[in-house]
Amino acid sequence: MTDAATPTPSEEAVSADAFRLLRADIVSGALQAGSRLRFVELQARYGIGTSPLREALSRLAADRLVVQEVNRGFRVPPISMADFEDIATLRITLERQAIEASTRAGDEAWEEGVVLAHHRLRRLGRQEQAPEEDAVPEEWEMRHRAFHNALIAACGSPWTLHFCAVLHDQFDRYRRLAGRDPAAQVTLAQQHEELLDAAIARDAERAGRVLAAHIDLTRKTVVERLKRLM
Template structure:
């Protein structure tokens, strides 16, 4: 049997890597809002050929993380406060319903997943030193997203999960650009605890209300900081 390490890398796998790298750099702001995505620059940045990059950009354009313009190629979407407000409102509506369904129908395995995801997020918050400036460690971002994903994982609708993920990506692009507010961050961490309590207490209505308030608080802080930056 051939060694897996020596197996040829397929174009599909390369395209998936390109998608993952581009998506991460757009959400984190490493690729700036409004900037052109030129193939020669992307090839140099990622060491990936034109064909898989084009496929990855087309996938990202389908989720509106990239804009594809006729005869002008691709670019990162510009920042729009109106656009962010729309994203936040949609996320509140869809995700609060998703968590209500998830809390109502999740089994023991789902509950264990929520508890573990929350523990990993809270544990990182305890052991990480306060980051300098407005940024947070990438590992915190990963665990934070995992906790939110775990909360809605048992909603029973793959389409809902897909659209929640798309909206979360869009939301996080603005949130990470705005940076963090230490005062607001304390309340957001408290709401994580409240979300856990509502989830394991099987209080679907409360879970929906807390999650809606959590997203709205974040959105308000992001809008205020972006307006000051503007």
Template sequence: MVDRGNIENGSGAELGGARFTEKKLTAIECTYAVVRSRIVEGVYPPGSKLHLETLKSSFGISGSTLREALTRLMADRLVLTEGQKGFRVTPMSLSDLEDLTDARIKLETSALAESIKLGDDAWEDNLVTCFHRLARAQERLEADPAVSFDAWEVRNKEFHEALAAASPSAWLARFRRVLFQSSERYRRLSGTMGPIPFEVHNEHEEIFKAAMARDTDKAVSALAEHIRRSVNVIRAKALHPD
């Protein structure tokens, strides 16, 4: 069973072999985190059915807890349900990735342009910090993509959020996060199964320097090309059949 005493005390909780210690987590949050991780990593393959009784038994949780966690994953577009057929992992396809990519480019470049226009010294300071952290994570990614991807993905997310942090729209930020999370499975496929991503640091550096120089056109163009990387690699290397 989930150790709710530990959760409430903030000392950590175990769920399905995973341990969470950074903050107080409810059973729903723990379940969400574990199932999400397994979907992103491919433990639960795209299109596969999620058997509720098996999950409840293996995690030691109630049906209501599991359903709430799966509902949150539906909001992330990682799980879907079809009538009375239950829950399954959202399929992956090149057409879906292309759609995701186009939507991300529209929202992220718009937010970046606003940040360049409105960002203050604090925005610049945070962007510098996030870029340097990402650069260190990139070095480890190039050395061992499969082992280092998770840590790199955290820093990558921080950097992209820092780029858009001065954009004032809360709705835009919400939709950007959904699209970013939905595209993580494709980034993992591209980053771990494709060629070693040496060029990614150069792409991030170009975006960073253009943003710091307040060169909106160059920064937006570089960001758009960077976001297209996953679809270009996956299509060129035939990493995912469509």
């Protein structure tokens, strides 16, 4: 006998869709920082009912991608330079540990996954150069994230992977708001090549050092651009 309180697969799927759509729109900036997340507007935007939206918002609040206020509902977190610096520092620490562990422990399948993810990212970069400095295709964003995920996939710690994913979402919310810096992008792309080389060579120390520099360069670029926008 099925427990009446247990969500049906269809309800779970709708809630998962709501979570995915809301998360993507918050990280991309489609839902603006500090804006109220009103159920009527979200229902119209996504065509999803109140219950799965509420569940999705509660999940996002647990990852601090949404702020839940007593008797005032939900909103997108505001922008804070101190918050971003904290996120960047923690991301460097955790992701550096993860890539070092992954480089040491990764098997042949892991290595092939890294090579493929990098090839897909580099290939898209050659074929779809954005005409405007801030116009970055969503496909590039997905392939960029896939490459970074592949690098740390063999770290051996599901909790580390979870928190790395949360920090990456938080970091990307600021990065995407700041927009693309063509000058910095040249160095960042070179660092992707260095990360691939270090992974294949199983040089964990070098991989960690390059990744830390990669994230920190992005941090500096984001801070400089946001100061001009704020």
